Amino acid sequence: MGLRVTFPEARTVSVVDDPEASLGPHAVRVRTLYSGISAGTELTAFRGTSPHDTKQWDAASRLFREGAAGPAFPVTTLGYEEVGEIVEVGGGGRGGSDGSDAVAVGDRVWGTWGHRSAAVLDVAQAAQRVLPPDADPRIGIFSHIGAVAVNAVLDADIHIGETVAVFGLGVPGQLVAQLARLNGARVVVIDGIESRRELALTLGADLALDPRDGVAERIRELTDGRGADVAIEISGNARALHEAVRSVAYNSRVVVAGFIQGDAVGLRLGEEFHHNRVQLVCSQISGSAPSLSHRWDRLRLNRTALGLAAEGRLDVTSLISHTITLDEVAEAYRMLDETPQQALQVVIDFREDRS
Numbered sequence: 277m278g279l280r281v282t283f284p285e286a287r288t289v290s291v292v293d294d295p296e297a298s299l300g301p302h303a304v305r306v307r308t309l310y311s312g313i314s315a316g317t318e319l320t321a322f323r324g325t326s327p328h329d330t331k332q333w334d335a336a337s338r339l340f341r342e343g344a345a346g347p348a349f350p351v352t353t354l355g356y357e358e359v360g361e362i363v364e365v366g367g368g369g370r371g372g373s374d375g376s377d378a379v380a381v382g383d384r385v386w387g388t389w390g391h392r393s394a395a396v397l398d399v400a401q402a403a404q405r406v407l408p409p410d411a412d413p414r415i416g417i418f419s420h421i422g423a424v425a426v427n428a429v430l431d432a433d434i435h436i437g438e439t440v441a442v443f444g445l446g447v448p449g450q451l452v453a454q455l456a457r458l459n460g461a462r463v464v465v466i467d468g469i470e471s472r473r474e475l476a477l478t479l480g481a482d483l484a485l486d487p488r489d490g491v492a493e494r495i496r497e498l499t500d501g502r503g504a505d506v507a508i509e510i511s512g513n514a515r516a517l518h519e520a521v522r523s524v525a526y527n528s529r530v531v532v533a534g535f536i537q538g539d540a541v542g543l544r545l546g547e548e549f550h551h552n553r554v555q556l557v558c559s560q561i562s563g564s565a566p567s568l569s570h571r572w573d574r575l576r577l578n579r580t581a582l583g584l585a586a587e588g589r590l591d592v593t594s595l596i597s598h599t600i601t602l603d604e605v606a607e608a609y610r611m612l613d614e615t616p617q618q619a620l621q622v623v624i625d626f627r628e629d630r631s
Contacts, residue, residue: 281391281605281624283351286324287613289606297396304379304402305364308626311391312357312417315446315612315622316512316535322609324348325537355391359384359407359416360626366399378403386416386582391605393626404575408586415585417623418451418592422581423574424561425451425510428533429459430568431559432506436460441495441504442481443520444511444534445472447595447621451581452508452533453481454590464504466491466516469617479591492522492548503528508559510534515542521556522548533559595621601628 280294299305320326327333329348331340362383379385379399384407389395407416425448434440440456442449445467456463457480464483465476473484483498485491495504503525509517512534520530521543548554564572584590597620600608608622 278393279602280352280393281354281602283322283349283354285349287322287610289322289609291602291605294392294394296394299364299366299396301366302399303366303396304362304385304399306360306385306387306389306395306397306402307363308358308360308389308393308395309384309413310359310417311355311624311626312421313355313391313608313612313622313624314357314421315616315619316448317356318354319609319613320535320537321351321354322613327537353390356388356420357417358389358391358395359386359413359419360389360395361385362402379406383407384409384413384416386419386578388420391624405578407582411586412593414596414623415582415592417621418447418585418595419578419582420561421448422451422585422590422592423577424448424533424559425455426577426581427561427564427572428452428508428510428531428559429455430572431533431557431565432456432508432529432531433565434459434461434506438462438505439464439495439499441466441491441507441520441523443467443487443507443509443516444513445469445476446511448533449508449510450476450479450595450620451590451592452510454479455584456508457481458584458589461505464495464498466519467511471617472620475594475620479594487516487519491519495523499525506531508533512536514540518543521552521554524552524554526552527555528552529555529557531557531559596623598622599625601625 278294282290284290332345385402385405438461440461441464442453443466453463453465463481465481466485468487477484504523506529507520507524508531509520510533585592
């Protein structure tokens, strides 16, 4: 019997028993080492504010429709940032044409199986997600959020020598800022939390601004009055999106990668957006830009982020602010909900929580 994190009701966390699945011949059993809490997405479930809880998503038409599809709670499927160790291979070991020859007991794999102490994965899928043996296993929890950041930077279409403004310095924003710099950009970061601005500077950002400091004006001063070549909004805050629009040059692009909840209060499209011909581009992990989708799939995005992390070119472990046990998980969600400035990446350590 394993363990799983659930939300039985709004702002309530429970750790419940999780029966282990049987192991078929084309599968591996993985014991979770670490699982990362995605503060942005998971807090919408914790609070019950996600549009997936309040409306119906029609996958065929790709439209949200009024009226909830069912009760928002309990939420039993949580988490998409996991890394674990293979403890059993279906069929007894290596040698299968299904990919089992590429994995072995003891291999560490990354993936998405939720805040659970164990999971059974398809062996071919696991074989594509093995971490280098000398890599810090914690980098594996950044596979999904790292892909989100890579996708946003691809959507931004950054060129060498350009000025890029990154609005929001949570985990995805910190990654975006580093990736933009790897692309040859001068990177200006914006966030209201001083410790996050300081961390971004430590990780290579060129300038960090408080949103109360007249961001659009400062960026124009920095660029001889032109404005940023591109801005990436990844905080999910509508007012930040409005300031991103104000900050870019005429005929420029703003990439909207944040998960904005509810009405976009503070976004005024009749002002700089309209008069400066600003292009708004949605970046969302369900796909890549049309011009890139034939080459960039989800797996490539994941593996690119983790490859950069394993090579030391993308610093992900410095973003970990808290490492907790399952006994502390309820308090961790309360902290992220009520005092988000106290944390960045929270990681659940499953190694001691064995049943």
